[in-house]
Amino acid sequence: MMNFELHKRKILTFILLLxxxxxxxxxxxxxxxxxxxxxxxxxxxxEAALHPDFxxxxxxxxxxxxxxxLAYATAGMxxxxxxxxxxxxxxxxxxxxxxxxxxxxxxxxRGVLSFMRAIHELVWALIFVASFGLTPYAAIFALAIPYxxxxxRIFAEMLEDVPAEPIQALKMTGASAWQCIFYGYxxxxxxxxxxxxxxxxxxxxxxxxxxxxxxxxxxxxxxxLSLDDLAYSQMWTFLFFxxxxxxxxxxxxxxxxxRLGS
Amino acid sequence: xxxxxxxxxxxxxxxxxxxxxxxxxxxxxxxxxxVAVIGPSGAGKTSMLNILASMLPADDGEILVDGxxxxxxxxxxxxxxxxxxxxxxxxxxxxxAVIHNVLAGRLSDWSLWKSVLSLLIPQDKGRAIEALDRVxxxxxxxxxxxxxSGGEQQRVALARLLVQDPEIILADEPVASLxxxxxxxxxxxxxxxxxxxxxxxxxxxxSVDYALKYFSxxxxxxxxxxxxxRPVSEVSDTLLAELYSLEGNSQK
Numbered sequence: 001m002m003n004f005e006l007h008k009r010k011i012l013t014f015i016l017l018l019x020x021x022x023x024x025x026x027x028x029x030x031x032x033x034x035x036x037x038x039x040x041x042x043x044x045x046x047e048a049a050l051h052p053d054f055x056x057x058x059x060x061x062x063x064x065x066x067x068x069x070l071a072y073a074t075a076g077m078x079x080x081x082x083x084x085x086x087x088x089x090x091x092x093x094x095x096x097x098x099x100x101x102x103x104x105x106x107x108x109x110r111g112v113l114s115f116m117r118a119i120h121e122l123v124w125a126l127i128f129v130a131s132f133g134l135t136p137y138a139a140i141f142a143l144a145i146p147y148x149x150x151x152x153r154i155f156a157e158m159l160e161d162v163p164a165e166p167i168q169a170l171k172m173t174g175a176s177a178w179q180c181i182f183y184g185y186x187x188x189x190x191x192x193x194x195x196x197x198x199x200x201x202x203x204x205x206x207x208x209x210x211x212x213x214x215x216x217x218x219x220x221x222x223x224x225l226s227l228d229d230l231a232y233s234q235m236w237t238f239l240f241f242x243x244x245x246x247x248x249x250x251x252x253x254x255x256x257x258x259r260l261g262s
Numbered sequence: 263x264x265x266x267x268x269x270x271x272x273x274x275x276x277x278x279x280x281x282x283x284x285x286x287x288x289x290x291x292x293x294x295x296x297v298a299v300i301g302p303s304g305a306g307k308t309s310m311l312n313i314l315a316s317m318l319p320a321d322d323g324e325i326l327v328d329g330x331x332x333x334x335x336x337x338x339x340x341x342x343x344x345x346x347x348x349x350x351x352x353x354x355x356x357x358x359a360v361i362h363n364v365l366a367g368r369l370s371d372w373s374l375w376k377s378v379l380s381l382l383i384p385q386d387k388g389r390a391i392e393a394l395d396r397v398x399x400x401x402x403x404x405x406x407x408x409x410x411s412g413g414e415q416q417r418v419a420l421a422r423l424l425v426q427d428p429e430i431i432l433a434d435e436p437v438a439s440l441x442x443x444x445x446x447x448x449x450x451x452x453x454x455x456x457x458x459x460x461x462x463x464x465x466x467x468x469s470v471d472y473a474l475k476y477f478s479x480x481x482x483x484x485x486x487x488x489x490x491x492r493p494v495s496e497v498s499d500t501l502l503a504e505l506y507s508l509e510g511n512s513q514k
Contacts, residue, residue, distance in 0.1 A: 163352065165349065165352040165353055166352065166353060166354060166355045168317060168353075169347070169349070169353040169354070169419075170355075170366055170369070171317075171338075172315060172317070172342070172345070172346065172347045173342055173346070173366050173367050173369055173370060173422065173426050174338040174339055174341065174342025174343075174369055174370025174371075174426070175338070175366065175369040175370070175377075176338060176369075176374065178374050179369045179372075179374060179377050182374075182377060182378050182381065183355065183358070183362065183366050183369065183377065183381075184355055187355050187357040187358050188355060188356075188357055190357065191357070
């Protein structure tokens with residue numbers, strides 16, 4: 001029986017390989033596979049990285065755009081953290097009094113969290129722009145919802161992984177469920193939560209930049225404008241500012257983690 | 263001192279699937295007694311203590327604590343005043359400062375608001391410091407608990423117990439992960455505190471030597487049954503040899 005299974009798998013591999021080779025046949029290798037001037041264009045773009053446009057006007061514009069991107073990311077993350085705290089707490093099931101209610105609580109709030117992060121922030125942004133127009137709130141909500149979903153899920157898992165002994169000991173001293181949260185669960189997961197949130201904050205800066213491609217202002221918007229103008233050296237100014245933002249946040253999170261001693 | 267009954271176990275049984283942890287266990291412990299529970303691994307010591315702590319429901323039988331059924335201490339406050347527990351390390355929250363772990367002993371008395379406030383500005387600080395002083399840790403009040411050694415952490419657990427001030431102390435292998443010198447230190451402290459506070463102490467121990475040295479009465483469990491229950495002076499080497507012999511184990 002086992003042998004036959006193994007055999008079947010080999011036949012499947014063979015069929016898939018054949019299908020791949022067959023799919024190559026209709027490809028016209030002679031023309032149009034790659035844009036003829038593509039390499040030259042790519043060369044131009046990367047060459048522009050060596051002399052980005054650092055004129056005072058550009059710097060001011062880049063600073064302003066970076067500020068907008070950072071502001072959206074920070075506001076979005078703050079909201080996401082609040083959402084994640086409450087939803088994660090509920091999804092971890094630690095507040096449930098019995099086994100049955102715990103299972104239901106977990107199922108429901110895990111579902112809510114999956115729904116939030118199943119939809120990409122860009123799609124949320126399109127939905128909110130369609131409903132509220134091009135306001136900063138669209139960007140902030142679009143970030144907060146999927147990020148709240150991701151953070152909430154990780155938060156719930158960290159809470160579930162908290163060792164049982166200290167919590168049981170707290171219960172023996174007569175602590176209530178909420179007292180257990182403040183004296184047991186939260187101190188134990190604090191360092192992990194902070195370092196994961198910092199990592200997500202870094203991601204949210206990138207997301208916030210990308211989201212502005214749809215016209216919400218910020219670094220992404222400027223990058224798109226420069227690309228449209230074929231002004232590659234300007235584009236690199238904005239890209240360097242984006243990289244700088246991410247590097248600064250990374251440095252900050254390293255500092256924080258070291259201070260927390262985790 | 264009048265012999266007041268503190269704990270009464272009546273035919274307590276506990277099974278895990280087909281494995282019998284405790285079978286029809288009965289005994290009486292008087293107020294202020296210091297009882298060591300010994301027996302080979304898997305004899306049911308921890309199950310018995312967890313049932314007494316109402317962390318584990320018994321399958322059968324009844325338990326009276328201070329004359330009332332154990333279930334009647336269902337609200338967290340009255341139970342915390344009656345029964346406290348120390349176990350091996352891992353019982354503390356390593357990320358908190360020592361003082362907060364000690365003050366956790368006050369949580370049953372505190373509102374949520376007061377307990378959260380205490381994490382910022384320690385409440386009842388004097389009481390915590392006095393307790394830490396009694397266990398010899400008055401210089402570590404604000405240190406992170408994880409930076410303390412195993413023996414020191416166990417002393418913090420004792421300080422928490424002092425602040426909680428229950429009438430009964432249950433100790434499950436309180437010195438299992440400590441070296442002999444630290445272990446004796448903790449046991450000396452635990453029994454001294456229990457004597458000073460007039461508390462009833464029930465401790466499970468791996469080591470017979472400690473049981474004989476620091477306790478007045480020994481309850482021996484084997485295969486979930488009472489093997490013997492007698493004052494320390496009447497425990498003989500032959501009895502102990504029989505208790506720990508490997509034979510009886512195979513007949514489960």
